[in-house]
Amino acid sequence: WWHKLKSGLSRTSTALGGGIGAIFTKRRLDEATLEDLEDILIQADLGLATAARITATLRRDRFDKEISDTEVRAVLAAEVEKVLAPVARPLVLPPSDLPRVVLVVGVNGSGKTTTIGKLAMKLGREGRKVTLAAGDTFRAAAVEQLKIWGARTGARVIAGEPGADAAGLAYDALVAARAAGSDVLIVDTAGRLQNRAELMAELEKVVRVLKKQDPTAPHDVILTLDATTGQNAINQVEIFGKVAGVTGLVMTKLDGTARGGILVAIADTFGLPVHYIGVGEGVDDLEPFDAGDFARAIAG
Ligand code: GDP
Numbered sequence: 421w422w423h424k425l426k427s428g429l430s431r432t433s434t435a436l437g438g439g440i441g442a443i444f445t446k447r448r449l450d451e452a453t454l455e456d457l458e459d460i461l462i463q464a465d466l467g468l469a470t471a472a473r474i475t476a477t478l479r480r481d482r483f484d485k486e487i488s489d490t491e492v493r494a495v496l497a498a499e500v501e502k503v504l505a506p507v508a509r510p511l512v513l514p515p516s517d518l519p520r521v522v523l524v525v526g527v528n529g530s531g532k533t534t535t536i537g538k539l540a541m542k543l544g545r546e547g548r549k550v551t552l553a554a555g556d557t558f559r560a561a562a563v564e565q566l567k568i569w570g571a572r573t574g575a576r577v578i579a580g581e582p583g584a585d586a587a588g589l590a591y592d593a594l595v596a597a598r599a600a601g602s603d604v605l606i607v608d609t610a611g612r613l614q615n616r617a618e619l620m621a622e623l624e625k626v627v628r629v630l631k632k633q634d635p636t637a638p639h640d641v642i643l644t645l646d647a648t649t650g651q652n653a654i655n656q657v658e659i660f661g662k663v664a665g666v667t668g669l670v671m672t673k674l675d676g677t678a679r680g681g682i683l684v685a686i687a688d689t690f691g692l693p694v695h696y697i698g699v700g701e702g703v704d705d706l707e708p709f710d711a712g713d714f715a716r717a718i719a720g
Contacts, residue, residue, distance in 0.1 A: 421707060422713065424699060424700075424705075424707070425699060425707060425713055425714070425717050426717050427675075428674055428675035428676075428699035428700065428705075428717075429674055429675075429680050429699075429714075429717040429718050431676060431677055431678040431680075432464065432674070432677065432678050432679065432680030432681060432717075432718045433717060433718050433719065433720035434678070434720065435463075435464055435678040436460065436461075436464045436496070436681065436718055436719065436720055437489075437493060437719065437720020438720070439460035439463075439464070440457065440460060440489050440492050440493055440496070440720070441489045441720075443456045443457060443460070443489075444457075444487060444488060444489035444492050447486070447487075448484055448485065448486055448487075449478060449479075449482050449483055449484060449485060449486075449487045450483075450484070454475045454478060454479055454483075455475075457474075457475055457478070457492070458471050458472065458474075458475045461474060461475070461496075461681075464678070464679075464681040464718075465650050465651065465679050465680075465681040465682040465684075465685055466500070466681040466684045466685055467681075467684060467685030467688050467689065469685075469688055469689075470499070470500070470503055470684050470685065470688050473499060474495065474496055474499045474500075477495060477499060478492065478495055481495075493719045493720055494719075496715075496719045497715045497716050497718075497719035498715070500684055500714075500715035500718065500719065501711050501712050501715035501716075503684055503687050503688050504683075504684065504687050504694070504709075504711035504714060504715060505711040505712075506687075506691065507687045507691060507692060507693055507694045507709075507711075508693075508694060508709045508710060508711040508714075509668070509693040509694070509695065509709075510695060510708055510709075511539075511640065511642075511668065511695040511696070513543075513548070513603065513604060516603075518598065518634060519551065519594065519597040519598060519602045519603060519604055519605045520603060520604045520605070520639050520640070521594065521604075521605050521607065521630055521634065521637035521638040521639050521640075522539075522604060522605065522606045522607065522638065522639065522640045522641075522642060523607045523609060523626070523627070523630075523638040523640065523641045523642070523664070524536055524606060524607065524608055524609060524642050524644060525609050525611070525623065525641060525642070525643050525644075525660050525663075525664045525666065526611050526643050526644035526645065526656070526660065527611040527613050527646075527656060528559070528610075528611040528612065529611075529646065530611065530644045530645060530646040530649075530656075530672060531644045531646060531670075531672030531673060531698055532556070532608055532609070532611060532644045533556070533562055533565045533566055533569065533608060534565075534569075534672070534698070534701065535642075535644050535670050535672060535696070535698060535706065536552060536566065536569065536606050536608055537565075537566070537568075537569030537572065537573060537703065538696075538698070538703055538704075538705065538706035539606060539696075539706065540552060540569060540570070540573040540575040540606065541572070541573045541703045541704075542706065543603070543604055544573050544574055544575060548603040548604055549600065549601060549602045549603050549604070550573070550574075550575035550576075550602060550603070550604050550605075550606065551575060551576050551577075551578060551593060551596060551597035551600060551602040551604070551605045551606070552566055552569070552570055552575050552576070552577045552578070552593075552605075552606050552607075552608065553577075553578050553579075553589060553590055553593030553594075553605060553606070553607040553608060554566045554567070554577060554578065554579035554580070554589070554608055555586045555589055555590055555593075555607045555608045555609045555610070555626065556586075556608050556609060556610045556611070557580055557582065557583060557584045557585070557586050557589060557610070558582070558583055558610060558612075559610070560582050562608065563579050563582070566579070566608055567579060572703065573703075575606075576596070576600060576602075578592060578593035578596050578597075580592075586609065586610060586622055586625070586626055587622070587625040587626045587628070587629040588629070590607050590626045590629055590630055591629045591630065591632065591633065593605055593607065594630055594633045594634065594637070595633065598633075607626070607630075607638070609622075609623060609626065610622060613656075613659065616659065616663070619663060620663045623663055623664045624663075627664075627665075640667050640668060641664050641665055641666050641667045641668070642666070642667070642668050642669065642670055642695065643656070643657065643660045643661075643664070643666040643668070643669050643670070643692075644669075644670050644671075644672055644698075645657070645669060645670070645671045645672065645686070646671075646672055646673050647671050647672065647673050647674045647677050647679055647680055647682060647683065648673050648676075648677040648679060649679075650679040650682050651682065651685075653671075653682050653686060654682075654685065654686060654689065657669070657686060657689075657690050657692070661690070661692075666692060667692070667693070668692060668693040668694070668695045669686070669692050669693065669694045669695065670694075670695055670696045670697065670698065670706075671683050671686075671694065671697050671698065672697075672698030673698060674697050674698060674699050675698075675699045675700050675705070680718050681718060683697070683714070684718075694709040695708075695709060696708060696709055697709050697714070
């Protein structure tokens, strides 16, 4: 898995590590070099605050001393790990007689359905009974996709007619999950950001209706973020945070993007738990989020 993580994040680490290598060729650390470094960190989407902290650390400890790119990368990895360590938290499913209700939100195309499928596989392998609710009722393709994941993973899928009321479907799915003795109900949702008021009304209704069955539901509200969208992901955390009360994050598509640094900016800005990262389209391409591994993988 280290190899997979490392190769998945290779474009981010090439951008970061390559940039650092180009400016630090065994020379004294001066102000100009620190400014160049700060630019590279900002361009790699790490966020202004993180970039400023890393350069401040180097200025304090190493100013006017000889420093190699390897040493700079080590400082970078250590500082990034400090930001990420508090948010690296696995999804925990405490033992319960009632299904754990996990709502998955995010804009269309951010990897909701795929992440749900990967999660269903993981949980199934751990011996949990999983029910999936095809709550993105307006997109026929999303419903079909979820059914395919159900067939692949052995999870039962509750789906309605095209255009069915999402809240009604979530309610039915929770009833069905209880009847089947499921440990987990994962609810897919619509991700239309074009009409924010409509989306908000729909998500609120889903939550309200789930609470009629179980006042403690939903237990987790996971936001999927597409790493390739870079800074845009920050807006999405803000919007879905307000609309849906996000409790944790999964960042997808970290493979094949140079913008993996955005996860650091998001951790620094919001402090929300990061449960998993997506590093490919396959069923096994969902890695538990580890701060140290991630930091070392992007620092190159
Ligand atoms: P949804 O609209 O939010 O449900 O998004 P989907 O789950 O349908 O994903 C959109 C596209 O992104 C699909 O082609 C997925 O295969 C792809 N995808 C999802 N997660 C990842 C990932 O971690 N890495 C890569 N490379 N592709 C992903």
